[in-house]
Amino acid sequence: MKKLHVLLPALLILAMLIVVLPGCDKEEGQVFRMADNHPDGYPTVLGNLAFADYVREHTNGRINIQVYNNSVLGQERETIEMTQTGAIHFIRVGINPLTVLNPQLNALGMPFLFRDRAHKFRVLDGPIGDEIRAMLIPQNLYGLCWYDAGFRNFYNSQREIRTPADLQGMRIRVQESALMMDMVRLLGASPTPMAYGEIYTAIQNGIVEGAENNWPSYITAGHYEVASFFTENQHMASPEMILVNTSTWNSFSEEDKAIIYAGAAEGARVEREEWLKAEQEYEATARASGNTITTLTPEERQLFVDALAPLYDQPAYAELADIIQRIRAVE
Ligand code: GTR
Numbered sequence: 001m002k003k004l005h006v007l008l009p010a011l012l013i014l015a016m017l018i019v020v021l022p023g024c025d026k027e028e029g030q031v032f033r034m035a036d037n038h039p040d041g042y043p044t045v046l047g048n049l050a051f052a053d054y055v056r057e058h059t060n061g062r063i064n065i066q067v068y069n070n071s072v073l074g075q076e077r078e079t080i081e082m083t084q085t086g087a088i089h090f091i092r093v094g095i096n097p098l099t100v101l102n103p104q105l106n107a108l109g110m111p112f113l114f115r116d117r118a119h120k121f122r123v124l125d126g127p128i129g130d131e132i133r134a135m136l137i138p139q140n141l142y143g144l145c146w147y148d149a150g151f152r153n154f155y156n157s158q159r160e161i162r163t164p165a166d167l168q169g170m171r172i173r174v175q176e177s178a179l180m181m182d183m184v185r186l187l188g189a190s191p192t193p194m195a196y197g198e199i200y201t202a203i204q205n206g207i208v209e210g211a212e213n214n215w216p217s218y219i220t221a222g223h224y225e226v227a228s229f230f231t232e233n234q235h236m237a238s239p240e241m242i243l244v245n246t247s248t249w250n251s252f253s254e255e256d257k258a259i260i261y262a263g264a265a266e267g268a269r270v271e272r273e274e275w276l277k278a279e280q281e282y283e284a285t286a287r288a289s290g291n292t293i294t295t296l297t298p299e300e301r302q303l304f305v306d307a308l309a310p311l312y313d314q315p316a317y318a319e320l321a322d323i324i325q326r327i328r329a330v331e
Contacts, residue, residue: 030064032089039220043216047267048242052065075195084245085140096238108327110312111235112304113328151232151235151236152213157203172211176193182311182317183235183311
């Protein structure tokens, strides 16, 4: 009996642990999946992690967003579709592949539209950005915040590009977006849509000669290894965003929605800060690699602006005149 006296507290503790241990599982809260196609350390991934951490902390672990980056849940288009069905709950995605769902989103990808980064974020963080975030609700996607993705530029494996004439006849990989195809066609090149994850091999095997993207993607996806000519022509500054499946969103209480919304703002703050660092770091990597990095003269850059200006008058984009005009009017 004496022994039992000694043993009882120990048994009690053991029993408590057994009860508490599955409770630890419960502490994992409700698990949600978030997709991103970029690797560890990429600015968007760091933003996503800051978002998930904020939400986990502020809900005491009840809402646990797990970030699956590196395309482990699929290529961008598949993961957008999975977020629409709710198989994935959150996604970080660029604006261009979303334009098939609502062509109004093309407004943000129009060439040479934003005057600079500050103008872009005044538009995105203001009423126009709010309006666009809500545009995909009929497609089961709701935008929570805006991420930076810098400027997109052309690069290729063949020759230096200084003017649109240098792009003539070149096969250029584009995102699966009509706007991207029309833009590349206007420059006299031949657009080839394909998934991001296929570009490296496609350039390496000569299926396409080039692609276009920002500094961080050029380096982290390894494209700089197979496309050594990079021209900083900055034809578009389409942003990126975090989207949530609308049923998932509607399942949250108003209080939790406010936390998730604040968490997305924190994710965006971190991403935009990391973006500026990454741009500098990866530009330096590109320059140090011995690749041909071309900075255009204002006259050369103007040739790209002029070549793409007719896009604004094509019927598909003329429909965007109102929103484009409002974007331009933002001080
Ligand atoms: C990157 C973007 C990716 C993907 C990629 C592409 O800049 O962050 O989400 O859209 O471009 O060209 O497919």
